[in-house]
Amino acid sequence: MRGVRAALATMVVAAVVMPALRQSPRDGFPLSTYPMFASDRGREVAVATAVGVRGPDDVVRLDPGTIADSDEIMLAAATVRRAVRTGVEARLCAEIADRLAGDTAIQAVEIRTETYDAIRYLADETAPDAITVHTRCEVPGS
Amino acid sequence: MIAMEADALAERLRIVRVLVGCFATGYLLVRLPHLLGLSRFDETRFAPVGVLAPLDHPIPPALFQAMVLGAIGFGVAFTASWRVRGTGPAFAVLLLVVTTYRNSWGQVFHTENLLVLQVLVLAVALALPRPDPAFVIRLLALATVATYVVSGWAKLRSGGWEWALGDTLRNQVAYDNVRKAALGAPYSPVGAWAVGHGWLFPPMAVAALAVELGAPLALVRPRWGYVWVAAAWGFHVGVLVLMAIVFPYQLLGIAFAPLLPLERVPAWIRARRSAPGRIRPRPSGTPSVP
Numbered sequence: 001m002r003g004v005r006a007a008l009a010t011m012v013v014a015a016v017v018m019p020a021l022r023q024s025p026r027d028g029f030p031l032s033t034y035p036m037f038a039s040d041r042g043r044e045v046a047v048a049t050a051v052g053v054r055g056p057d058d059v060v061r062l063d064p065g066t067i068a069d070s071d072e073i074m075l076a077a078a079t080v081r082r083a084v085r086t087g088v089e090a091r092l093c094a095e096i097a098d099r100l101a102g103d104t105a106i107q108a109v110e111i112r113t114e115t116y117d118a119i120r121y122l123a124d125e126t127a128p129d130a131i132t133v134h135t136r137c138e139v140p141g142s
Numbered sequence: 143m144i145a146m147e148a149d150a151l152a153e154r155l156r157i158v159r160v161l162v163g164c165f166a167t168g169y170l171l172v173r174l175p176h177l178l179g180l181s182r183f184d185e186t187r188f189a190p191v192g193v194l195a196p197l198d199h200p201i202p203p204a205l206f207q208a209m210v211l212g213a214i215g216f217g218v219a220f221t222a223s224w225r226v227r228g229t230g231p232a233f234a235v236l237l238l239v240v241t242t243y244r245n246s247w248g249q250v251f252h253t254e255n256l257l258v259l260q261v262l263v264l265a266v267a268l269a270l271p272r273p274d275p276a277f278v279i280r281l282l283a284l285a286t287v288a289t290y291v292v293s294g295w296a297k298l299r300s301g302g303w304e305w306a307l308g309d310t311l312r313n314q315v316a317y318d319n320v321r322k323a324a325l326g327a328p329y330s331p332v333g334a335w336a337v338g339h340g341w342l343f344p345p346m347a348v349a350a351l352a353v354e355l356g357a358p359l360a361l362v363r364p365r366w367g368y369v370w371v372a373a374a375w376g377f378h379v380g381v382l383v384l385m386a387i388v389f390p391y392q393l394l395g396i397a398f399a400p401l402l403p404l405e406r407v408p409a410w411i412r413a414r415r416s417a418p419g420r421i422r423p424r425p426s427g428t429p430s431v432p
Contacts, residue, residue: 016288030258034293038300040310061326078249118316122334
C-alpha cells in the first residue's frame with residue numbers, strides 16, 4: 001500500500017510539473033505551464049478587436065457576447081486574435097454583423113488590430129496609437 | 143492521540159470532498175448556459191487541448207450536452223457520498239472532458255485547472271481500497287502547492303529574477319486592462335490607476351514570487367500552511383482588484399481547504415450554539431423579562 005501511495009504522489013507531482021520542464025513549454029488543460037503573467041509584453045501592445053461603425057470616426061465598442069457569442073472576455077479576445085492570425089476575419093466579421101442585424105445605429109463592423117501604449121492609455125484615456133483594419137462588413141438591415 | 147488525529151483527518155476529508163463536490167457541481171450549473179452555448183461556435187474556432195487534443199472536429203452537440211448533464215448528475219452523487227468509488231471517477235472524467243472542451247476554443251482559462259486536478263485526485267484516491275484520509279489530504283495539498291510552484295517557475299523561466307523588479311507585472315496589468323477596454327468589457331479602475339505608479343509593482347512582484355515559489359513551505363508545518371493560505375488568498379484578491387480576473391475556486395478558499403483544520407469547524411459551531419449567555423429566540427407567547 002505504501003508503494004501505491006508513493007507512486008500516486010510521484011505521479012501527481014510529475015504530472016503537474018512536467019509541462020513546465022519541457023524544452024518548449026506548451027500550455028494545456030488541466031496541466032498547464034501557467035504562462036499568463038510570465039512574459040513581458042512591454043508597454044506597446046497590440047489588441048485584436050471588433051468594433052461597430054456608426055459613421056465616419058464614430059465607432060462603438062462591441063461586448064464579448066456580440067463578438068464571440070459568449071460572456072467570456074478572454075474568449076472574445078482569443079476569437080478575434082485567432083481569426084486574424086488564421087485569415088478567417090471576414091467570416092468572423094459576417095458572424096458579428098449577423099448578431100447586430102436590425103441595430104439601426106451600427107452600420108458596419110470592423111475587425112481591427114489596435115496598438116496602444118498601455119500605461120499611457122490607462123492614464124489619459126486617449127485613442128489607440130495606431131489602427132489596422134483587417135476587414136469591414138455591413139450590418140444587415142442597418 | 144493518533145486515533146483522534148485519524149478521526150480529525152477523516153472528518154477533514156469528508157468536508158473537503160463535500161466542498162469540492164459542491165463547488166464543481168455548482169460551477170457546472172452556473173456555467174450551464176455558456177457550456178451548452180459552445181455547440182453554436184463556428185468550427186474554425188475549435189483548438190482542442192489536453193485529452194481532447196487528438197480531435198479534428200468539435201464533439202457532436204447532443205453528446206457534449208449529455209456529458210455536461212452527466213457530470214452534474216455524478217457530481218451530485220459524489221458530493222452526497224453515494225457510491226463514491228464509482229460515481230467519483232465518473233464525475234472526474236466527465237468534469238475533465240467538459241472543462242477541457244470549454245478550454246478548447248482558443249483560450250485556456252487557468253481558473254479551472256486546480257479544481258479539475260483536485261477532483262481527479264479525490265476521485266482516484268477515494269476509489270482505492272481502504273483510502274487513508276491523511277494521505278488523500280496530503281495528496282490534495284501536494285497538487286495545490288505544485289501548481290503554484292509551476293506558476294512561479296514559469297515567471298523565472300520567462301523573465302529570470304528580473305521579473306521581481308515589477309516591470310513585467312506592471313505591463314501585464316496594463317495590457318490586461320487595455321484589452322478589456324478594447325473589447326467593450328469592464329476593466330479594473332484600481333489597476334488602471336496603479337499602473338501609473340510604477341513603485342507599487344516591485345513589492346507586488348516579490349510577493350507574488352514568494353507566494354508561488356514558497357508554496358512548498360505550506361506542507362512543512364500546519365501553521366506555515368495557514369500563513370501560506372492567507373498569502374495565496376491575498377494574491378488572488380490582488381489579481382481580482384488589479385485585473386478584474388476572478389479565480390472563484392481560490393477566492394472562496396476551497397482550493398486551500400486541504401491545508402486548513404476544517405474538522406474543527408463543526409465543533410466550533412456547536413460550541414458557539416451552546417455557549418452560555420447566548421441569546422436564544424424566545425418561544426412565541428413567552429413574556430419578556432423586563
